Amino acid sequence: TNCLTMVWRLLKNLSEDQQRYEKQLIFEHPAFVKLCQHLLRDSRRMTRGDLVFSLHAAVNLGIPQNTLLVQTLVRVCQEKLNQLDNRCISVLATTLAGLDKDKNVSALQAGLQLLMEQRIPSIRDIFILQNLMKCVGKDAPVFLKKKLEMAVLKEIDHLTFPNALRVFLALVAMNYCSIPILNACSKKIQDNVHEVPFRQLLLILEGCYNLQYRNVKLFSVLADYINSTACLWDKRQVILFLSAFDMLAFQPSELMGSFAEKLTEDPEFLNLKNLLIVVRVYSRLNYVPRSQKHLFFETLHSCLNKYLPQISNTELLKAVYSLSVLGYLPHRALDELLQKDSRDELLLSGDLYKEQKAMMLRCVKACMELDSPSFTKPAFVLTENSSSLVSLNLRKAREALIELLGDENMFRQNVQLPYKYHIDFEIRVDSDRKKVLPITATDDHDDSSVQRLAILFVPLSAFCVGTTHPQGKLAMKKRHLNKLGYHVILVLNKMFQEMTSEHAVEFLKGKIYSENTFSSSEVTVQDNN
Numbered sequence: 001t002n003c004l005t006m007v008w009r010l011l012k013n014l015s016e017d018q019q020r021y022e023k024q025l026i027f028e029h030p031a032f033v034k035l036c037q038h039l040l041r042d043s044r045r046m047t048r049g050d051l052v053f054s055l056h057a058a059v060n061l062g063i064p065q066n067t068l069l070v071q072t073l074v075r076v077c078q079e080k081l082n083q084l085d086n087r088c089i090s091v092l093a094t095t096l097a098g099l100d101k102d103k104n105v106s107a108l109q110a111g112l113q114l115l116m117e118q119r120i121p122s123i124r125d126i127f128i129l130q131n132l133m134k135c136v137g138k139d140a141p142v143f144l145k146k147k148l149e150m151a152v153l154k155e156i157d158h159l160t161f162p163n164a165l166r167v168f169l170a171l172v173a174m175n176y177c178s179i180p181i182l183n184a185c186s187k188k189i190q191d192n193v194h195e196v197p198f199r200q201l202l203l204i205l206e207g208c209y210n211l212q213y214r215n216v217k218l219f220s221v222l223a224d225y226i227n228s229t230a231c232l233w234d235k236r237q238v239i240l241f242l243s244a245f246d247m248l249a250f251q252p253s254e255l256m257g258s259f260a261e262k263l264t265e266d267p268e269f270l271n272l273k274n275l276l277i278v279v280r281v282y283s284r285l286n287y288v289p290r291s292q293k294h295l296f297f298e299t300l301h302s303c304l305n306k307y308l309p310q311i312s313n314t315e316l317l318k319a320v321y322s323l324s325v326l327g328y329l330p331h332r333a334l335d336e337l338l339q340k341d342s343r344d345e346l347l348l349s350g351d352l353y354k355e356q357k358a359m360m361l362r363c364v365k366a367c368m369e370l371d372s373p374s375f376t377k378p379a380f381v382l383t384e385n386s387s388s389l390v391s392l393n394l395r396k397a398r399e400a401l402i403e404l405l406g407d408e409n410m411f412r413q414n415v416q417l418p419y420k421y422h423i424d425f426e427i428r429v430d431s432d433r434k435k436v437l438p439i440t441a442t443d444d445h446d447d448s449s450v451q452r453l454a455i456l457f458v459p460l461s462a463f464c465v466g467t468t469h470p471q472g473k474l475a476m477k478k479r480h481l482n483k484l485g486y487h488v489i490l491v492l493n494k495m496f497q498e499m500t501s502e503h504a505v506e507f508l509k510g511k512i513y514s515e516n517t518f519s520s521s522e523v524t525v526q527d528n529n
Contacts, residue, residue: 001050003035004057011061023062040069043076051076052088056095065099074104081111086119090128093135113144120147126155126163130170138175145176156184164188165200172207182213190221198237201226205244216466219245223252230258235269239277246281249471251464253287260289264299272307275300276319283322285464286475297328304333313337313345314357321360324367325472327479334368363476366419370483393493394424394457400504401425404512409438415454417484421477425455426486427512436512453512454486457493468492 007026011019026032039054046054055073063070077084077092084092092112099105116132123129133148152167159167168185171178189196189204196204201222208215226233226241233241238259245252263270263278270278279300282288289296304311304319311319320333337343346357369375394413401411405427412426428437429451437450462474470478470490478488489511499507 001039001046001054001057004039004061005053008057008060026061036063036069040072043072044079046076048080048083048085048088051080052084052091052095056091059095059098065102065105071104074099074108078104078108078111081108081115084115086123086125086128089115089119090131090135093132097135097137113140117144117147120144120151123151124155126152126159126167129155130163130166133167133170133176134173136174138173140174145174148174149176149178149181152178152181156181159184159188161188161192161195165196169200169203169207172203172210175210177211177213179213182211183215186215186218190218193221193225198233202240202244205241205248209244209247214248214465216250219248219250219252219465223250223255227252227255227258230255230262235259235262236274239274242281243277246284249285249461249463249465251285251287251467251469256282256285256287257289260292260296264292264295267299267303270303272311272315275303275307276315279304279319279322283325283472286326286470286472288326297323297326301328301330301333304330308333308336314353317346317357317360317364321364322472324364324371325476327367327371327476329368329371334364337364362420366480367476370419370480375483393497396497396501396504397425397455397457397491397508400501400508401427403501404505404509405436407438409440410436412439417481419480421480421484423454423481423486424457427453427455429453429512433513452486453489454481455489455491455508455511457491457496460492460494463492 011022014022039058043051043054051073055070055077058070058073059065065071089112092108093116096105096109096112101109113136116136120129120132123132129148129152133145133152136144136148164185165188167181168189171181171185205219205222207213208218223241223245226238230238238255242252242256242259245255260282300323304323308316316333316337320330320337323330323333343361346361347354398413402408405411410427413424415423415426417423426439428439429435430437431449431451433451456477458474463470468490474490478490481488491507491511496504496507
C-alpha cells in the first residue's frame with residue numbers, strides 16, 4: 001500500500017505529458033505486476049486503511065476499472081464497509097466519485113450512503129465533511145444534503161480559511177444553497193482574498209451563479225482585489241472575470257473602467273471570441289467609461305471591422321446588437337448585417353433561436369432610428385391600449401392610481417407604443433408638473449404644454465445586483481422612451497407589492513409630482529453610479 005500510494009504521490013505533481021510517460025514505464029515494469037499480484041492475494045487480510053488507500057492509489061494511477069485487481073478491492077471494501085472509520089469513508093467516497101457505475105461500484109455506493117447517513121451526525125472534522133459533500137454530488141437525496149449541512153453548521157465557529165474555501169466549493173459541487181454556511185465561508189474568503197488562486201476565484205463566482213447566491217459584499221471584495229492586482233493578471237484572465245460578473249449581473253465599475261483604459265491603449269490582444277465577450281459584458285451591465293466614451297466605442301468598432309471577413313452572421317448580429325444597446329451604431333457592421341442575404345440566413349424557419357434573433361434585429365432597427373443624430377422628438381406618438389385587463393402584478397398599482405387621481409380617465413394602462421415598446425401606465429401632467437390632466441382632454445393639446453409620464457413596474461432582475469443601475473435592455477428602453485417624449489418613472493415591483501395601500505398611494509404621489517423625477521429620468525450609459 002505504501003509503495004502504491006507513494007508512486008501516486010510522486011506522479012500527481014508531474015505535468016500530464018510526464019505522467020503519461022512515467023505511467024507507461026511503471027505499467028511495463030516487472031516489479032509492478034508482482035506488486036499488483038501481491039495486493040490481489042492479500043486484499044482480504046489488509047487493514048481498513050491499507051485497503052481503502054490501495055484502491056484510491058490504484059484508481060488514480062489509471063489501472064483500468066474492469067481489471068480483477070480493482071474489482072476485487074471494490075468487493076472487499078464492500079465486505080468491510082462497517083469497519084471503516086470516518087477518514088476511510090472520506091477517502092472511499094473520493095475514490096468512488098472517480099469510477100464509472102457498474103454492478104460492484106453501485107452496490108458499494110449504496111452501502112456507503114447508508115453508512116454515511118448513520119455516521120454524519122458524529123463527524124466533527126470539517127475536512128472530512130466537506131469531502132463527503134463534494135463526493136455525494138448534486139444527485140444525492142435532499143435529506144442527506146441536509147444532514148451534511150447540519151453537521152457543518154455545528155462546527156461553523158471553528159472554520160479556518162482553507163476549510164471555508166473547500167466547504168464553499170463543496171456546496172457548489174453538491175448544488176445545495178445553505179445561506180448560513182455560504183455567508184460564513186464568504187466572510188473568511190473576503191478576509192483572505194489575496195490567498196485565493198485564479199482558478200478558485202472563478203469557481204467561486206461561477207458557484208454563486210449556480211447556487212443563485214447573491215452576496216454583493218463578496219462580489220465587491222473580489223472585484224476590488226482583481227482590479228488592484230490587475231497588473232498580475234493576463235488580459236484574457238480579466239475577461240473571464242468580467243464574463244463571470246456578467247453572469248451574476250454585478251457591475252464591477254472600477255474594474256470595467258480600468259480594463260476599458262487598457263483596451264483602448266492596446267486592443268491587439270482581442271481575438272474575435274474575446275471581442276464578443278467584451279461587447280456583451282459592457283452592454284448587458286450598461287457601462288461605458290465616462291472620460292473615454294468615444295475612444296472606447298471607436299476601438300471596439302475598429303476591432304469588429306477587422307473581423308468582418310470571417311465573422312458569422314449570428315456573431316455579427318450579437319456584436320451589433322450589444323453596441324446598439326449601448327447607444328452606439330457601428331455603421332460598417334450594420335451595412336453588412338442588414339444585407340438581404342444576411343437577414344434571410346438569420347431568420348431561417350428551422351432555427352431554434354429564430355425568435356431571439358428577430359428580437360435582436362428589431363432592437364437594432366429601433367436604435368438606428370431613435371439613436372440617429374437626425375431623430376427629433378415627435379409631436380405626436382401613436383399609441384394603443386393592448387388590453388383592458390390588468391395583470392395581477394399591476395392591480396395594486398391601478399387601485400392606488402384611482403385612489404390618488406380619482407378617476408380611471410386620468411391615466412392609461414397597458415399602452416403599446418411604436419417599436420414594440422410597452423408601458424404599464426401613462427399619465428399626463430401640465431408643464432409646471434402641478435396638475436394631472438385627463439388623457440382624452442390632452443390628446444389634441446400642443447405637446448409643449450403637456451408632459452407625458454411612463455410608469456414602468458420592473459423586476460429586480462432588470463437592475464445590476466445591489467444597485468438601482470439599470471441593465472442594458474432597460475436602459476435602452478428608457479433612453480428610447482425619452483426620445484419619444486416620455487419622462488420615465490421606474491418602480492421596483494417587488495418593493496411596491498410589499499407596501500401598504502396607503503404607502504403605495506403616497507409613493508406614487510411623490511413619483512408623479514416630484515421635480516427630481518424629471519431631472520434624473522434621462523438614463524444614459526454613463527450613469528454608472
